[in-house]
Amino acid sequence: MTFRKFMRTAIAGAWCAIAAPALAADISGAGATFPYPIYSKWADAYKKETGNGLNYQSIGSGAGIKQIQARTVTFGASDAPLTVDKLKKDGLVQWPQVMGGIVPVINVEGVKPGELVLDGPTLADIFLGNIARWSDPAIARLNAGVKLPDTAIAVVRRSDGSGTTFNFTDYLSRVSDPWKTKVGANTAVEWPVGVGAKGNEGVSANVAQTKNSIGYVEYAYAKQNKMTHVDMINKAGKRVSPTLGAFQAAAANADWANAPGYYLILSNQPGEASWPMTAATFILMYAQPADKAASAEAIRFFDWAFRAGDRMAEELDYIPMPANVKEQVRKTWAADIASK
Secondary structure, eight states, X not given: OOHHHHHHHHHHHHHHHHSOSOOTTOEEEEEOSTTHHHHHHHHXXXXXXXXXXXXEEEOOHHHXXXXXXXXXXXXXXXXXXXXXXXXXXXTEEEEEEEEEEEEEEEEOTTOOTTTOEEOHHHHHHHHHTSOOBTTOHHHHHHOTTOOOOSOBOEEEEEOSOOHHHHHXXXXXHHHOHHHXXXXXXXXXXXXXXXXXXXXXXXXXXXXXXXXXEEEEEEHHHHHHTTOEEOEEEOTTSOEEOOOHHHHHXXXXXXXXXXXXXXXXXXXXXXXXXXXXXXXXEEEEEESSOSOHHHHHHHHHHHHHHHHHOXXXXXXXXXXXXXXXXXXXXXXXXXXXSOOX
16 A cells, blocks of 8 residues: 555544534534644544544644634634733633644655654754755764765655644744744744645655655654654753653643743753653634534533543653643633633
């Protein structure tokens, strides 16, 4: 089976689980592709337990924000949190639902998963186009003993408005002044080089099909599709691999209690074991929903995920929210979202 056919089959199967035939109690949402694998897994289990379905469109954070602003869905999902001012302007409530890691993935013949290591400035220079060949001295210095081809690097990046891009470019802005000055951090940026692909799904497929390529995806996509990930040198100067433990080490620094509107960015966290590109994914709902019954059902689903979904999240290498944060979020639901 070709990778393209595999991806079509896998996505179609997941869609059947997450987008069941519309029932009165079905929940509608749209947004980030980053959490799609775990939302799909939760949706399947929730459907079996309660009979209620979830219709979630994995269309990117930017599109998800637009859909919730247009009131076409019950909830929006974004990996790029909105500031308190933006939340107040649109009458929205925001909370973090789960956390995960973003990883560089490559398709270089002869290079195995985790065999290649990069640091932040080198990764930024690749996406700036300053490093254009795999044999570049900057890459070679970090990878003594790794056979690197003297071939052009094919950069693959997101073409849509993306929270994954927001967190990836936020990290590059923290570790590279040239990136911060020339490109910056946002859900969509003016990429200096590369070919665009839609969603984590599109980047995964494009990298898998393109020799000598590099891209960035949420780790569940790399793991599920057996992609070749890159190790990173973190803020502490230590080489780390993308593992649940490394994501948890970075997430341990998250101070949600003192984050207004839960606005918190987790890139480039300190700690010898921390993965440098760790991020939360957020849910957006109206404080005064037009359909209070649908809103209440959505909250029941997310509360169920908090109670019953941690093991499923960890199986896909996502990081569940800590118990104290879950309780904080439940208080937010009770105080800020009208149910009657």
